[in-house]
Amino acid sequence: MPLICESLAAVPAGNSHGGSIITHAWNPKDYGQHSAAQQAWAHELIAKLALAGDERVLDLGCGEGKVTAEIAACLPSGSALGLDLSCDMIAFARERFPSEQYPNLRFIEGDMLDLPFDEEFDVVFSNAALHWVPDHGRVFSGIAHALRPGGRILLQMGGRGNAAPIMAIANEMLADDPWRKLFAGLAPSYAFYGPEEERELLEAAGLTPLRAELIGKDMxxxxxxxxxxxxxxxxxxxxxxxxxxxxxxxxxEVVSRYVERFPSADGRIHVPMVRLEVEAVRDPEP
Known part of the structure; x- marks a missing residue:
């Protein structure tokens, strides 16, 4: 599979979750400094895996690698592979977690829309990544091929209604100059799915959904x-x-409008988030 590192194009407003992966020029150090909430949610998600310690785990959208490293630490007799489309993120992860010190941990550049694996993993995991990918059905098809029979998936991503108040403010701004001309009246759209859509796509990919639910979080x-x-x-x-x-x-302007419109009693700034958490299995062979 060719390894891809491209500039992104925004998904147009009204996107129906079709199309290719959305990729960006990420700054790994900057992301690490402003992703404490995502790290905390990932820690909670890893606990739900209840790993035995000998599994082979694939982490999709691994970013700068710290979550994948946490998974690998739970696998004394297994291994973890982190995959991300960002060249910068993978380079940072490899430098921070060298294979000499972390022998059961690897990172590769790759596109989760074109997974090259065939029955290689016991678990596929992803945190805070799939809302960048409009075509979840294609991702699930690749996961189904990557899993061994009886393998399972646990995914969490932004779901329907995620960060709605602050994004509504940003979208209001796009009606005003100078932003209106730059966006041509179109608000960006992330792939924030609901549980019903995910269940249908999982089943179409040959996976058996166990759970798909929206979970409220506070950032x-x-x-x-x-x-x-x-x-x-x-x-x-x-x-x-x-x-x-x-x-x-x-x-x-986004920040000032949000702080003014949503003051809080404790003096902190709160952004209501909605995470979509998905659990499914590939059925064992008869």
């Missing part, structure tokens, strides 16, 4: 700078269309 920041760092690091679909010199102004 909290002590200062507006923290919220701004999260927007700067994560909001590629909103920032990519903007000239680089206008991005700080866009971020500042």
């Amino acid at each position: 909290a920041f002590d200062l507006p700078d923290g919220l701004a760092g999260w927007v700067r690091t994560i909001w590629h679909l909103y920032l990519k269309p903007l000239p680089e010199d206008l991005r700080p102004a866009f971020i500042e």
